[in-house]
Amino acid sequence: MSRPAVSIQSVSKRWTPEGRAPVQALEDLSFDVAPGEFIVLLGPSGCGKSTLLYMIAGLEDVSGGTIACDGEPVTEPSAERGLIFQEASLFPWLTIADNVAFGLAVQHVQPVKRREIALETLRRVGLGDMLDKKPDELSGGMRQRAACARALAMRPKVLMMDEPFAALDVQTRARMQDFLLQIWRDSGASILLVTHSIDEAISLADRVVVFTSRPGKVKTIVPIDLPRPRESRDPRYHAYRDLFTELLADEVDRAFAEQETV
Numbered sequence: 001m002s003r004p005a006v007s008i009q010s011v012s013k014r015w016t017p018e019g020r021a022p023v024q025a026l027e028d029l030s031f032d033v034a035p036g037e038f039i040v041l042l043g044p045s046g047c048g049k050s051t052l053l054y055m056i057a058g059l060e061d062v063s064g065g066t067i068a069c070d071g072e073p074v075t076e077p078s079a080e081r082g083l084i085f086q087e088a089s090l091f092p093w094l095t096i097a098d099n100v101a102f103g104l105a106v107q108h109v110q111p112v113k114r115r116e117i118a119l120e121t122l123r124r125v126g127l128g129d130m131l132d133k134k135p136d137e138l139s140g141g142m143r144q145r146a147a148c149a150r151a152l153a154m155r156p157k158v159l160m161m162d163e164p165f166a167a168l169d170v171q172t173r174a175r176m177q178d179f180l181l182q183i184w185r186d187s188g189a190s191i192l193l194v195t196h197s198i199d200e201a202i203s204l205a206d207r208v209v210v211f212t213s214r215p216g217k218v219k220t221i222v223p224i225d226l227p228r229p230r231e232s233r234d235p236r237y238h239a240y241r242d243l244f245t246e247l248l249a250d251e252v253d254r255a256f257a258e259q260e261t262v
Protein backbone atom coordinates (compact mmCIF):
# COMPACT_ATOMS: atom_id res chain seq x y z
CA MET A 1 0.00 0.00 0.00
CA SER A 2 1.27 3.52 -0.79
CA ARG A 3 2.32 5.88 2.00
CA PRO A 4 -0.63 7.81 3.47
CA ALA A 5 -0.99 11.44 2.38
CA VAL A 6 -1.94 12.24 5.98
CA SER A 7 -1.37 10.03 8.98
CA ILE A 8 -3.04 10.98 12.28
CA GLN A 9 -1.80 8.87 15.17
CA SER A 10 -3.22 9.06 18.73
CA VAL A 11 -3.70 12.82 18.41
CA SER A 12 -5.10 14.86 21.27
CA LYS A 13 -5.62 18.59 21.71
CA ARG A 14 -6.20 20.45 24.93
CA TRP A 15 -6.88 24.18 24.82
CA THR A 16 -5.96 26.17 27.91
CA PRO A 17 -7.70 29.55 27.53
CA GLU A 18 -6.40 32.22 29.88
CA GLY A 19 -8.39 32.44 33.11
CA ARG A 20 -10.73 29.60 32.10
CA ALA A 21 -10.87 25.84 32.60
CA PRO A 22 -8.89 23.79 30.03
CA VAL A 23 -10.90 22.27 27.17
CA GLN A 24 -10.09 18.77 25.93
CA ALA A 25 -11.05 19.26 22.27
CA LEU A 26 -9.72 15.99 20.80
CA GLU A 27 -8.66 12.72 22.37
CA ASP A 28 -6.76 9.75 20.94
CA LEU A 29 -7.69 10.37 17.32
CA SER A 30 -6.19 8.02 14.72
CA PHE A 31 -6.86 7.55 11.01
CA ASP A 32 -5.01 7.77 7.68
CA VAL A 33 -5.90 9.59 4.48
CA ALA A 34 -4.76 7.87 1.28
CA PRO A 35 -3.23 9.88 -1.60
CA GLY A 36 -6.09 11.31 -3.68
CA GLU A 37 -8.73 10.30 -1.15
CA PHE A 38 -11.77 12.48 -0.36
CA ILE A 39 -12.47 12.45 3.37
CA VAL A 40 -15.41 14.24 5.00
CA LEU A 41 -15.34 15.05 8.72
CA LEU A 42 -18.80 14.99 10.27
CA GLY A 43 -19.66 15.55 13.92
CA PRO A 44 -21.53 17.65 16.45
CA SER A 45 -20.65 21.28 17.06
CA GLY A 46 -17.50 21.76 19.13
CA CYS A 47 -16.12 18.23 18.67
CA GLY A 48 -12.82 19.55 17.28
CA LYS A 49 -13.16 19.21 13.50
CA SER A 50 -11.74 22.68 12.75
CA THR A 51 -9.04 22.18 15.36
CA LEU A 52 -7.93 19.02 13.55
CA LEU A 53 -7.68 20.89 10.22
CA TYR A 54 -5.61 23.67 11.82
CA MET A 55 -3.22 21.08 13.26
CA ILE A 56 -2.84 19.29 9.90
CA ALA A 57 -2.27 22.72 8.32
CA GLY A 58 0.53 23.31 10.86
CA LEU A 59 -1.21 26.36 12.34
CA GLU A 60 -1.70 24.74 15.77
CA ASP A 61 0.40 22.25 17.73
CA VAL A 62 -0.91 18.86 18.82
CA SER A 63 -0.98 18.27 22.60
CA GLY A 64 -0.22 14.58 22.10
CA GLY A 65 0.32 12.09 19.27
CA THR A 66 1.64 12.85 15.79
CA ILE A 67 0.45 14.12 12.43
CA ALA A 68 2.56 13.30 9.39
CA CYS A 69 2.01 14.29 5.77
CA ASP A 70 3.63 12.10 3.16
CA GLY A 71 5.74 10.56 5.93
CA GLU A 72 7.02 13.93 7.27
CA PRO A 73 5.88 15.13 10.72
CA VAL A 74 3.92 18.39 10.50
CA THR A 75 5.73 21.14 12.40
CA GLU A 76 4.74 24.28 10.45
CA PRO A 77 2.50 25.45 7.59
CA SER A 78 3.46 24.37 4.08
CA ALA A 79 2.33 25.25 0.56
CA GLU A 80 1.63 21.54 0.12
CA ARG A 81 -1.27 21.81 2.58
CA GLY A 82 -3.95 24.33 1.57
CA LEU A 83 -6.75 25.48 3.88
CA ILE A 84 -10.02 27.06 2.72
CA PHE A 85 -12.51 28.62 5.15
CA GLN A 86 -16.27 29.18 5.12
CA GLU A 87 -15.87 32.81 4.06
CA ALA A 88 -13.40 33.15 1.20
CA SER A 89 -10.55 35.00 2.88
CA LEU A 90 -9.41 37.01 -0.13
CA PHE A 91 -7.60 40.34 0.15
CA PRO A 92 -10.29 42.92 -0.74
CA TRP A 93 -7.79 45.43 -2.17
CA LEU A 94 -6.24 42.98 -4.66
CA THR A 95 -7.73 41.79 -7.95
CA ILE A 96 -8.74 38.14 -8.21
CA ALA A 97 -5.65 37.38 -10.32
CA ASP A 98 -3.38 39.09 -7.77
CA ASN A 99 -5.07 37.24 -4.92
CA VAL A 100 -4.28 33.93 -6.64
CA ALA A 101 -0.73 35.03 -7.44
CA PHE A 102 -0.09 36.22 -3.88
CA GLY A 103 0.88 32.84 -2.41
CA LEU A 104 3.17 32.21 -5.38
CA ALA A 105 4.99 35.48 -4.67
CA VAL A 106 5.58 34.29 -1.11
CA GLN A 107 7.08 31.14 -2.66
CA HIS A 108 9.40 33.39 -4.76
CA VAL A 109 7.86 32.37 -8.09
CA GLN A 110 8.88 34.92 -10.76
CA PRO A 111 6.22 37.57 -11.66
CA VAL A 112 5.60 36.39 -15.26
CA LYS A 113 5.26 32.77 -14.15
CA ARG A 114 2.97 33.86 -11.29
CA ARG A 115 0.58 35.61 -13.66
CA GLU A 116 0.65 32.60 -15.99
CA ILE A 117 -0.21 30.13 -13.20
CA ALA A 118 -2.88 32.48 -11.76
CA LEU A 119 -4.57 32.81 -15.17
CA GLU A 120 -4.42 29.11 -15.86
CA THR A 121 -5.86 28.22 -12.43
CA LEU A 122 -8.61 30.84 -12.64
CA ARG A 123 -9.61 29.47 -16.05
CA ARG A 124 -9.78 25.99 -14.55
CA VAL A 125 -12.26 27.18 -11.92
CA GLY A 126 -14.33 29.06 -14.53
CA LEU A 127 -13.20 32.58 -13.56
CA GLY A 128 -11.10 33.33 -16.65
CA ASP A 129 -13.22 36.46 -17.32
CA MET A 130 -12.93 37.82 -13.78
CA LEU A 131 -9.17 38.31 -13.48
CA ASP A 132 -9.21 42.05 -12.87
CA LYS A 133 -12.29 42.16 -10.65
CA LYS A 134 -12.02 42.83 -6.93
CA PRO A 135 -13.54 40.25 -4.53
CA ASP A 136 -16.54 42.45 -3.67
CA GLU A 137 -17.52 42.51 -7.37
CA LEU A 138 -18.02 38.72 -7.31
CA SER A 139 -20.88 36.56 -5.99
CA GLY A 140 -20.33 34.36 -2.90
CA GLY A 141 -19.91 31.24 -5.07
CA MET A 142 -17.39 32.99 -7.33
CA ARG A 143 -15.41 34.24 -4.33
CA GLN A 144 -15.25 30.70 -2.99
CA ARG A 145 -14.05 29.46 -6.40
CA ALA A 146 -11.36 32.16 -6.35
CA ALA A 147 -10.30 30.97 -2.88
CA CYS A 148 -10.09 27.42 -4.30
CA ALA A 149 -7.99 28.75 -7.20
CA ARG A 150 -5.63 30.47 -4.77
CA ALA A 151 -5.12 27.20 -2.88
CA LEU A 152 -4.86 25.10 -6.08
CA ALA A 153 -2.27 27.42 -7.64
CA MET A 154 0.15 26.17 -4.98
CA ARG A 155 -0.42 22.59 -6.20
CA PRO A 156 -1.17 21.26 -2.72
CA LYS A 157 -1.03 17.55 -2.01
CA VAL A 158 -3.67 18.02 0.67
CA LEU A 159 -6.55 20.46 0.48
CA MET A 160 -8.49 21.16 3.69
CA MET A 161 -11.85 22.88 3.63
CA ASP A 162 -13.70 24.10 6.72
CA GLU A 163 -17.42 24.25 5.90
CA PRO A 164 -16.56 25.89 2.57
CA PHE A 165 -20.12 26.07 1.22
CA ALA A 166 -22.09 26.73 4.40
CA ALA A 167 -22.68 30.41 3.57
CA LEU A 168 -23.98 29.70 0.05
CA ASP A 169 -27.59 29.25 -1.11
CA VAL A 170 -28.80 25.72 -1.90
CA GLN A 171 -28.39 25.91 -5.70
CA THR A 172 -24.95 27.50 -5.58
CA ARG A 173 -23.90 24.95 -3.00
CA ALA A 174 -24.91 22.03 -5.27
CA ARG A 175 -22.97 23.56 -8.18
CA MET A 176 -19.94 24.13 -5.98
CA GLN A 177 -20.01 20.49 -4.90
CA ASP A 178 -19.92 19.40 -8.59
CA PHE A 179 -17.12 21.89 -9.19
CA LEU A 180 -15.17 20.57 -6.22
CA LEU A 181 -15.42 16.96 -7.44
CA GLN A 182 -14.08 18.12 -10.80
CA ILE A 183 -11.06 19.95 -9.36
CA TRP A 184 -10.43 17.06 -6.97
CA ARG A 185 -10.20 14.64 -9.93
CA ASP A 186 -8.05 17.05 -11.96
CA SER A 187 -5.63 17.89 -9.14
CA GLY A 188 -5.16 14.42 -7.63
CA ALA A 189 -4.98 16.08 -4.19
CA SER A 190 -6.36 14.47 -1.04
CA ILE A 191 -9.24 16.46 0.42
CA LEU A 192 -10.40 16.77 4.03
CA LEU A 193 -13.69 18.65 4.18
CA VAL A 194 -15.62 19.60 7.31
CA THR A 195 -19.39 19.86 7.01
CA HIS A 196 -22.54 19.75 9.11
CA SER A 197 -24.54 18.56 6.10
CA ILE A 198 -25.20 14.82 5.92
CA ASP A 199 -26.16 15.19 2.24
CA GLU A 200 -22.92 16.99 1.45
CA ALA A 201 -20.99 14.17 3.15
CA ILE A 202 -22.80 11.45 1.16
CA SER A 203 -22.51 13.40 -2.13
CA LEU A 204 -18.78 13.98 -1.87
CA ALA A 205 -16.87 11.54 0.33
CA ASP A 206 -14.92 8.39 -0.34
CA ARG A 207 -15.07 7.92 3.44
CA VAL A 208 -16.85 9.84 6.18
CA VAL A 209 -15.12 10.12 9.56
CA VAL A 210 -17.82 10.55 12.20
CA PHE A 211 -16.69 12.23 15.43
CA THR A 212 -18.08 11.80 18.94
CA SER A 213 -19.17 14.89 20.85
CA ARG A 214 -16.37 16.66 22.77
CA PRO A 215 -13.78 15.43 23.43
CA GLY A 216 -13.79 14.46 19.76
CA LYS A 217 -12.77 10.88 18.98
CA VAL A 218 -13.38 8.77 15.91
CA LYS A 219 -16.81 7.23 16.49
CA THR A 220 -16.76 5.33 13.21
CA ILE A 221 -15.49 5.62 9.64
CA VAL A 222 -18.03 4.91 6.91
CA PRO A 223 -16.93 4.27 3.29
CA ILE A 224 -19.54 5.57 0.81
CA ASP A 225 -19.93 2.74 -1.63
CA LEU A 226 -21.93 4.55 -4.33
CA PRO A 227 -20.93 5.49 -7.89
CA ARG A 228 -20.58 9.23 -8.66
CA PRO A 229 -22.55 11.34 -9.44
CA ARG A 230 -24.56 10.24 -6.41
CA GLU A 231 -28.25 10.06 -6.85
CA SER A 232 -30.31 11.14 -3.84
CA ARG A 233 -33.24 8.99 -5.05
CA ASP A 234 -31.12 5.84 -4.76
CA PRO A 235 -32.38 3.71 -1.82
CA ARG A 236 -28.75 3.14 -0.78
CA TYR A 237 -28.32 6.94 -0.48
CA HIS A 238 -31.31 6.96 1.90
CA ALA A 239 -29.77 4.16 3.93
CA TYR A 240 -26.60 6.26 4.40
CA ARG A 241 -28.70 9.28 5.35
CA ASP A 242 -30.53 7.25 8.01
CA LEU A 243 -27.26 5.85 9.32
CA PHE A 244 -25.58 9.27 9.69
CA THR A 245 -28.73 10.83 11.19
CA GLU A 246 -28.75 8.13 13.83
CA LEU A 247 -25.00 8.35 14.53
CA LEU A 248 -25.15 12.13 14.98
CA ALA A 249 -28.35 12.06 17.04
CA ASP A 250 -26.66 9.67 19.49
CA GLU A 251 -23.79 12.13 19.94
CA VAL A 252 -25.97 15.21 20.30
CA ASP A 253 -28.09 13.34 22.91
CA ARG A 254 -24.93 12.36 24.76
CA ALA A 255 -23.64 15.97 24.79
CA PHE A 256 -26.99 17.24 26.15
CA ALA A 257 -27.12 14.52 28.82
CA GLU A 258 -23.60 15.49 29.96
CA GLN A 259 -24.50 19.20 30.11
CA GLU A 260 -27.51 18.38 32.32
CA THR A 261 -25.39 16.38 34.78
CA VAL A 262 -22.77 19.15 35.17
Ligand SMILES: Nc1ncnc2c1ncn2[C@@H]1O[C@H](COP(=O)(O)OP(=O)(O)OP(=O)(O)O)[C@@H](O)[C@H]1O
Nearest residue numbers: 015016017023025044045046047048049050051052
Ligand atom coordinates in the same frame (compact mmCIF):
# COMPACT_ATOMS: atom_id res chain seq x y z
N1 LIG B 1 -8.25 29.00 20.18
C1 LIG B 1 -9.00 28.33 21.06
N2 LIG B 1 -8.85 28.54 22.38
C2 LIG B 1 -9.59 27.86 23.27
N3 LIG B 1 -10.52 26.92 22.94
C3 LIG B 1 -10.72 26.69 21.64
C4 LIG B 1 -9.97 27.36 20.63
N4 LIG B 1 -10.37 26.91 19.42
C5 LIG B 1 -11.34 25.99 19.67
N5 LIG B 1 -11.54 25.85 21.00
C6 LIG B 1 -12.49 24.95 21.65
O1 LIG B 1 -12.21 23.61 21.21
C7 LIG B 1 -13.42 22.90 20.98
C8 LIG B 1 -13.42 22.41 19.53
O2 LIG B 1 -13.58 23.53 18.67
P1 LIG B 1 -13.65 23.39 17.08
O3 LIG B 1 -13.95 24.75 16.53
O4 LIG B 1 -12.46 22.69 16.59
O5 LIG B 1 -14.92 22.43 16.90
P2 LIG B 1 -15.77 22.12 15.59
O6 LIG B 1 -16.11 20.67 15.65
O7 LIG B 1 -15.09 22.62 14.37
O8 LIG B 1 -17.07 22.98 15.89
P3 LIG B 1 -18.16 23.60 14.88
O9 LIG B 1 -18.76 22.44 14.12
O10 LIG B 1 -19.17 24.26 15.77
O11 LIG B 1 -17.45 24.57 13.98
C9 LIG B 1 -14.57 23.85 21.30
O12 LIG B 1 -14.97 23.62 22.63
C10 LIG B 1 -13.93 25.22 21.16
O13 LIG B 1 -14.58 26.15 22.01
